[in-house]
Amino acid sequence: MRGLAKLAAGRGNVALAERPERPPAKGETLLQVRGAGICGTDLHIADDEFRSDPPVTMGHEVCGVVLEAGQGVDPSWRDSRVVAETYFSTCSRCEWCRDGRVNLCPERRSIGSFVDGAFAPRVIVPARNLHRIPDWLDEHAASLAEPLACVCHCLLDPPKVTAGDLVVVTGPGPVGLLAAQVARALGGSVVVMGLESDTARLEAARKLGFETETSVDSLAARLEVTHGANVVIECSGSAGGAATCLNSVRRGGRYVQIGVFGKPVEIPLDRIFETEAILTSGFASTPRSWRHAMRLISEREIELEPLVSEVIPLGSWEVAFEKLRAGRAIKIVFDPRLEDSQDDGTRAQPEIAQTAVPASMKE
Numbered sequence: 001m002r003g004l005a006k007l008a009a010g011r012g013n014v015a016l017a018e019r020p021e022r023p024p025a026k027g028e029t030l031l032q033v034r035g036a037g038i039c040g041t042d043l044h045i046a047d048d049e050f051r052s053d054p055p056v057t058m059g060h061e062v063c064g065v066v067l068e069a070g071q072g073v074d075p076s077w078r079d080s081r082v083v084a085e086t087y088f089s090t091c092s093r094c095e096w097c098r099d100g101r102v103n104l105c106p107e108r109r110s111i112g113s114f115v116d117g118a119f120a121p122r123v124i125v126p127a128r129n130l131h132r133i134p135d136w137l138d139e140h141a142a143s144l145a146e147p148l149a150c151v152c153h154c155l156l157d158p159p160k161v162t163a164g165d166l167v168v169v170t171g172p173g174p175v176g177l178l179a180a181q182v183a184r185a186l187g188g189s190v191v192v193m194g195l196e197s198d199t200a201r202l203e204a205a206r207k208l209g210f211e212t213e214t215s216v217d218s219l220a221a222r223l224e225v226t227h228g229a230n231v232v233i234e235c236s237g238s239a240g241g242a243a244t245c246l247n248s249v250r251r252g253g254r255y256v257q258i259g260v261f262g263k264p265v266e267i268p269l270d271r272i273f274e275t276e277a278i279l280t281s282g283f284a285s286t287p288r289s290w291r292h293a294m295r296l297i298s299e300r301e302i303e304l305e306p307l308v309s310e311v312i313p314l315g316s317w318e319v320a321f322e323k324l325r326a327g328r329a330i331k332i333v334f335d336p337r338l339e340d341s342q343d344d345g346t347r348a349q350p351e352i353a354q355t356a357v358p359a360s361m362k363e
């Protein structure tokens with residue numbers, strides 16, 4: 001089968017290529033990929049700024065249907081619509097594994113970077129990683145369960161927002177719009193801050209019911225009465241966003257870093273000293289944060305559909321990567337069942353029956 005893979009170390013070396021297939025081993029399942037979201041991490045892997053073990057099929061945000069269950073796997077998983085946690089294996093011996101903090105295991109191997117991932121028609125994942133999705137949930141939108149689980153790890157374990165808190169989120173990309181929704185679910189009153197150029201993303205934020213700001217001065221004026229925000233959540237991964245957050249946090253407040261800078265940046269860290277703000281972050285997701293995420297989705301506390309800008313075939317990856325780099329989309333999701341010819345640069349409208357496997361899948 002053809003998959004989008006990082007073929008060799010170094011910058012670039014990403015291409016659609018013939019990828020190996022095997023049946024699921026003991027404890028594993030084979031999924032037909034229905035939706036695979038392109039993440040900032042994928043761009044970092046392409047740019048050689050995030051560790052990977054090439055050649056490897058990329059893609060770790062996956063929704064699919066269980067086609068085959070390996071030995072020892074409950075057969076009732078077959079035909080289920082699922083999303084999957086990303087860890088393929090952890091060492092289970094290190095002190096972090098033994099503490100239940102598997103996301104911090106130094107030997108952690110995840111799909112899409114160390115093990116073949118979901119930018120392909122089919123992917124193998126351990127059955128223990130599966131979560132069924134609600135019947136009403138769109139399979140493309142469901143691939144956002146993974147970034148939501150990462151956000152939940154940062155904001156819910158333990159909770160960083162209390163009812164009545166004034167919250168500022170910088171960076172209205174998919175992670176920012178998920179963080180804003182989680183903060184609101186916790187009882188926060190949320191302002192989403194972006195750049196003038198983030199027009200579509202801020203529009204999406206307003207549609208989700210958030211107040212938005214693009215000017216640092218007008219944000220400062222808004223925060224004057226309360227002497228700052230109780231919680232600031234940095235989701236832009238930019239020095240400017242971090243500075244806005246540090247300058248907006250109230251004395252004794254909280255600063256949560258979720259965005260990834262990808263390089264050293266200069267930020268006014270003395271603000272932590274002056275405000276005694278508590279700075280926290282979170283690396284990837286945990287089984288616990290996945291349970292939080294799936295519950296927020298099924299309780300409809302979080303809307304995922306509005307974050308999907310486009311659904312595209314694997315063949316359109318280059319244009320998609322470019323758009324995401326330029327911030328011209330929120331989330332772009334691959335549906336490997338789509339034929340490349342359907343891509344004319346506009347949003348694909350997949351009208352594929354939930355269980356039908358198109359001819360192109362039976363290669």
Ligand SMILES: [Zn+2]
Nearest residue numbers: 039041061147
């Ligand atoms: Zn991701």
Ligand SMILES: [Zn+2]
Nearest residue numbers: 091094097105
């Ligand atoms: Zn370990």
